Amino acid sequence: MHLPAQSYANTSPRHGNALARASDIFLIALSALISARAAATAVSPGYDNALVAFALLLSVLLFPAFGLYQAVYRPYLLRCVLAPVFAWVFALAGALLAALFVCEPYRPDTGWMLRWALLSGIGITVRRHVCAELARRRAEQGTRAVAIVGSGERCRQLLYKVESTPGSMYLVSTTFDTGVAEESATGSTPAFRDRLAFADYVRRYQVKEVWLALPLSEEKTILEFIELFRTDLVDIRFIPDVSGMALFDGEMVDLAGTSAINLVGSPLSSDALAAKEIFDRIFAFCAVVALSPLLAAIALAVKLSSRGPVLFTQKRKGANGKVFDIYKFRSMRVHDAAEGVVKQATRNDPRITRVGAFLRRTSLDELPQFFNVLRGEMSVVGPRPHAIEHDRLYQNIVDNYIHRYRIKPGITGWAQVNGFRGETDRIEKMQGRVEHDLFYLSNWSFAFDMRIVVATVFKGLVHSNAY
Template sequence: MHSTTHTGTSVAIRNGGMLARLSDVVAIAAGALLTFRAAGISEGSGYDSALVAFSMLLALMFFPSWGMYRVTRQRLFWRCVLVPVLAWLFVLVASCALVIALHRSYRPAMEWIKEWAFISAAGVVLCRLAAHAICLQLTRHDVRTCTVAVVGSTANCRQLMRKVDATPDSVYRVTVAFDTDPKAQAIPLGLPTFCDREAFVSYVRNAHIDELWLAVPLSEGQTIVPFVELLRNDLINIRFIPDVSGLSAFNAGLANLEGTSAINLVASPIASHSLIGKEIFDRVFALCALLVLSPVLAGVALAVKCSSRGPVLFKQRRKGANGKVFSIYKFRSMRAHVEAAGTVKQATRNDPRVTRVGAFLRRTSLDELPQFFNVLRGEMSVVGPRPHAIEHDKFYQDIVDGYIHRYRIKPGITGWAQINGFRGETDRIEKMQGRVAHDLYYLSNWSFWLDMRIVMATIFKGLGHGNAY
């Protein structure tokens, strides 16, 4: 099991990806090429080119050790300006020394070296500033304060609070506690403390607490089960923090929470730092898709407008990542009508509400194209579990095991369930169970290449399907 959302965020802040390293290498190479002519060198000699190549290689090797790819909200000037400039000068000097050692008669043109050093330094600094801004923007929903409810004795709760408070730039804040030993004489914690389990769970729900930490000894394992059962259909991360220190054999299931080891019981299976690349792909893919398909979008919009009275776009409230509600966009495929309050009727075969143009759009999935705007807005992903009407969520989350955990990541335009035939009307519980099982499989086995496989399958075989009506 992976670390959870906020643990993954701290990893994302500490480590840069290959894209950041590549941008620095490009800045070094571009600086060298731009300054060849400016320094009166029509073309770089073989040794000049070797110097550039060695600089790029050494940058890849040494920049990470200088903390170049550590993104924090503090010491911006040091992290994004001074350190990159010093690291680049070190790499440049080391590269010159290496090339001169290999060919003693080589002496690079000093004017070129100075201009190259300056321009590439500026490029590297700009890359660091841009990467810093992008990382914080993409993880803005994760670096916010994460509220925590703690279950345990007063002493254990107090110890956890001290560790959280002592951690610099901590994203966690303990806001409520459940005392497992209310008879013990202890100094109050200074925050809402409960002894009644039902009242505690109600407070956690109403206050929209993000995480539940079960800080109980292994001998009191029975304390865990009721809380997990009561909160199993809520989008809250649940961690078990036993009073042990030597669990290195179980690293796959551990999370480091401000110096305290926790075992993930209920948490997102995809770490946040892994989703940064997915976010970048989503925005780029959606923008390209909208540009390429703009004539199709215009044609479909005209056809919808001419087919029946009503708006071109259909909007409906759906749940996104972590249960956040948003408005999903589709081309309208039905005649304008009013649903009964609190109900949403799924389209059925030969549904009289569906227009002739709408039936074609549904069969070919062209009605889903406006959701690329949802992707650009950051509300959806290209690949992920399909979002359902909120009324259907309320019905199924207590019937289908694991249903609510589909919303631990952004919903998608297409998904693993859809390319495996689970789309269209869910007139039987078994169909929804199959769809949810495929969605949970996707969450547990997510990778960038699995996303690419789903996108390719959607393009080549998923645009039309017999269950879409």
């Protein structure tokens, strides 16, 4: 959760700080050098350098996705220890896989790698702990009192963001409610409706900042509050309320030095998309290797159960509407389908084989989609892709349906682990699925992906709607 003033006045925390990124790169490279100097012999220095280069590249891409460059005002265990350690482990594992694949028959020295991993892990966690502690001391010495001007609901949202942000350097001292009287419940914080009384409070208690959280249409009100404090040394910040227009969070982005607010667009940054794709490829590769005996057994069972191919392919839409062939284990008997018509599976569908029924109930028929992930067509977690014929139908009758394709479709998703899977025989079911998909897009994080993966394993594989 970002601080409101930072979201609109400063550089976005998601993109991080250039100095912090450079520090991490320096620490990782320095740790590799120290570890190599400590080794008795250099086994393959050229290949070792390639491994280090891969690790540095993946660190640059993955660390922002783990939120390592967001503002931290206290040395918390999650943000200062667990997150950087997990990020570094994933970056190192991905670099090792890349080096083994590209530099065959390279095998790194185990002792050197362990020393490097340990030193780098200690370095990046200690750096974050020190920076968080320094930020905490600065915040304690300079907590800034702010006053918020906005409607009752908007004031409540900003109050919650400030109060729920760990170690926030801001303290909401008072609010001015521009909404109707029934909306103005802001807890114990003093709330005003009289402008002169509000201005008197700000001056008397030396409030440092006034945040104007108003819609773009209220230009007159904005100018009136600027005029109200024209003789005061008070910082006035405009936090546009675009909740009525923006599809997602309406965050501030930088366009070649010009600031803009996203109203309709992908809520994931290019850094986040790149990190998500790297994780997808690594996860899919490990899954295919680990599940290869199961994949072979299922393929044999499908082949023996009925006449036809082992895999079933169908056209689906991927990111930005790009069409690809999705892979599944065949669960139905070979049959002729009417052109341009896709009939969804129903309960007790006679087309489904006995083996296919088990595969569909347990979602094992979806396992070949890890190959789609390796091909870069799908993600491990994301909105489930639908048949193109269903896309044409639903995009005109379900609100915001098309925005599911802002990112790659997934093998599993937030909608699926919440029960929105299987046949969509009513518009309400598809509307619920789309709402969950858009919630996932608005709230994406690496931790959210991990939560969905774990939920899929423990409760999402078998469901009463899967048939």
